[in-house]
Amino acid sequence: MLEDEPSVQPLRAFREELLARRTRRHPGAVVPDFDPAEAGVEARALIVLEAPGPMSAGPDGSGFVSVDNDDATAASTWTLRDEVGLHARTLVWNIVPWQLDGAPDADEVRQGAMELRRLLPLLPDLRVVVNAGTAPTSGWKKNIEPYLVDGPTVIDSWSPGQRAMSQPRKRDELKRAFERATHLVG
Template identity: 45%
Template sequence: MQTRTLADPETLAARRARLQEPHIAPLTAFAERLRHSEALGAYFDVPDFDPRSGGVHSEILLLLESPGPKVAQTGFASPDNPDRTAENLSCLLKLAGISRERCLLWNIVPWQLSAAGVVTPTAAQVRAATPATLELLTLLPALRVVVLVGAKAQGGWRFVSPALPGPLPTVNCPHPSPRYFATDPQAPVRALSALVEARLLVKNT
């Protein structure tokens, strides 16, 4: 299967040209609002949602930690980004039988913390991003399950869940970073199991 496709300038330009398609336009507008949020008091480098995803029709939300360095280059939160974490996630989705049109990728802290390298968000940064996550959830009427990818997303959900209007199933998934997968040989197996569980939850709701 092809991975890292957003490394190709033509593919990247074609993806950007789709940002106003009906399924993704409300999310494009949401990302633009975050970039200029008066509540946050500053300009934030927030990527766009991937038009190849299900957009507002997504049944599965994959919530990671914060945008990685390659996101600063492509401008998209996407499994097609040219890095090994995105590549691992893309392969896991394929193996789990989850089509790209059924899911959406985002981050518990949606703005770039560093374009130069990976920066782990602090608890305060995760908590500050809670209103953004809650607003995103209101834009996803077909959502059936949230996959919390990595410890920061899993810990940050405790700030989100009390404000939800009703129950929303969640599944904990190991972060697909190559470093974590290298240190824990069972992590890829657990990640795949988590994604299969998410697919089955959607099927049974």
């Protein structure tokens, strides 16, 4: 099974440690796993979304942060990646990696960004990060960027969520961000 691939194991361990940290302060926290069909620790591109939706973390969800989930955000992400050929060596994660009841507040974004900082050393080949949305962009700029030296190229863009993708200009801008990431991945 894909979950047993060596490139996935460090991320599964990371997620388990994150879940343990989170549930100490927030019993019942839900943190979906990385999609084992993605690049794992071999990722060169990281797409950072806002937070897990119900189709990744809810009772009917897959249990994974995945472009294969049955929701509009996953569908838009998959479609745009497919249009530009951004498949190989790519990983999707969230600035707030646990399920929320609504939009994240500044403290949740800060806490999530601290977890994302812990993830980055597990991705030694990372060349580009696409922050897809307002929360990922602000979380990166305030809580990750100041601590990086010689980090990956960062591209800020729109969320692949239904509201933003219903606006052709925002969809086109996210597609261009994915195109740029495709070129940087090589």
